[in-house]
Amino acid sequence: MAWEFSNDKPIYVQVSDQIVSGILTGTFKMGEKLPSVREFAVIAAVNPNTVQKALSELESVGLIETQRNTGKYVTQEGSIIDMARKKRGELLAVEFLKSMAALGYTSEETIHLLEEAKNGEVTSNERTDA
Amino acid sequence: MSEQTLECKGLSKYFGANPALHNLSISLPAGKIIGLLGPNGSGKTTLIKLACGLLTPTEGEIRVCGFKPGIESKALVSYLPERTYLPDWMTVIECVKFFQDFYSDFDYERAVSMLQSLQVPANARMKTLSKGTKEKVQLVLVMSRRARLYLLDEPIGGVDPAARDYILGTILKNYSEEATVLISTHLIADVEKILDEFIFIQNGQLVSYASTDSLREDLGKSIDQYFREVFRC
Numbered sequence A: 001m002a003w004e005f006s007n008d009k010p011i012y013v014q015v016s017d018q019i020v021s022g023i024l025t026g027t028f029k030m031g032e033k034l035p036s037v038r039e040f041a042v043i044a045a046v047n048p049n050t051v052q053k054a055l056s057e058l059e060s061v062g063l064i065e066t067q068r069n070t071g072k073y074v075t076q077e078g079s080i081i082d083m084a085r086k087k088r089g090e091l092l093a094v095e096f097l098k099s100m101a102a103l104g105y106t107s108e109e110t111i112h113l114l115e116e117a118k119n120g121e122v123t124s125n126e127r128t129d130a
Numbered sequence B: 001m002s003e004q005t006l007e008c009k010g011l012s013k014y015f016g017a018n019p020a021l022h023n024l025s026i027s028l029p030a031g032k033i034i035g036l037l038g039p040n041g042s043g044k045t046t047l048i049k050l051a052c053g054l055l056t057p058t059e060g061e062i063r064v065c066g067f068k069p070g071i072e073s074k075a076l077v078s079y080l081p082e083r084t085y086l087p088d089w090m091t092v093i094e095c096v097k098f099f100q101d102f103y104s105d106f107d108y109e110r111a112v113s114m115l116q117s118l119q120v121p122a123n124a125r126m127k128t129l130s131k132g133t134k135e136k137v138q139l140v141l142v143m144s145r146r147a148r149l150y151l152l153d154e155p156i157g158g159v160d161p162a163a164r165d166y167i168l169g170t171i172l173k174n175y176s177e178e179a180t181v182l183i184s185t186h187l188i189a190d191v192e193k194i195l196d197e198f199i200f201i202q203n204g205q206l207v208s209y210a211s212t213d214s215l216r217e218d219l220g221k222s223i224d225q226y227f228r229e230v231f232r233c
Helices: A011-024 A037-046 A048-058 A078-102 A108-116 B044-052 B093-102 B108-117 B131-143 B161-174 B188-193 B212-219 B223-230
Strands: A064-067 A071-074 B005-016 B018-028 B031-039 B059-064 B075-079 B149-153 B180-184 B199-201 B203-212
Touching: A011 A037, A011 A048, A011 B212, A037 B161, A048 A064, A064 B018, A071 B075, A078 A108, A078 B203, A108 B044, B005 B044, B018 B044, B018 B059, B018 B199, B018 B203, B031 B044, B031 B188, B044 B059, B044 B149, B044 B180, B075 B131, B093 B108, B093 B131, B108 B131, B108 B161, B131 B149, B131 B161, B161 B188, B188 B223, B199 B212, B199 B223, B203 B212, B212 B223
Parallel strands: B031 B180, B031 B199, B075 B149, B149 B180
Antiparallel strands: A064 A071, B005 B018, B005 B059, B199 B203
């Protein structure tokens, strides 16, 4: 199944975001071999050069490593993955607060709402985007 | 090889007094998938036919890997025309053998396996196939060559969305790092994810030639949005 991309960001940025998500959610496990550039290109239905660019970015931050002749692997360094998790979490939190602010919620009201949701006082059948 | 895969200098083609291409200069590097985009009648097919040597320039020059269109260049160019030209009395597998005889860079096994995954019946005669299936056969033949330049004129226009995905996947899987793929199409949204670069032409002239990423980075726009703005009617 081809990946979905939005129009406002370069595709390689979105490909690298999706691979990071894959690593954080366990689709690609620590120390595991990743699909080749060509395989990723076909899975995501994007240009191999785009995949290459995305993988180089992830390599430069240490999330993936190249082993000579055998391909690219997810890092075995838990600390690097934890860092990526923290960064992604922070990003989501900031974005969430922004969306709530756009709806007219103050930060305190948002936090209060989160407490209620955590305790099961708020239910939602609707699809959410976050 | 440092030379450009396709190079045009001051290229013009007139049909009578009408310019189909006017003073076009562009050079395309190896290893890229490039979209050739423009409104109807902008000169896309003319440019492709000039690169194949099916048309001769009125002025200027065009070179493929350094060669003027001719015997040497034709061995390096794999061309998918708008309309299929395969004889309708031949069977699919006969067409494959026909291509194998013609082109030394043709990969027979690859063609057969691609036809199998597209579930094209190998022993059916071309005339019994639907329009979309004929297009699939033609594309399989063209992509089974190890060419330096693939010129694909509307490769996905006539096939259903599922086959479209497969065909784009086929292009991604089969093009090699030294090869350049030039795809002309109106279906920009379908192809833009696989494009490294794109060329806009209009009235036979170059409007822009840029990389897909830089467009998104600089303007925050997809090629499809940009096209609609530039060519608004």
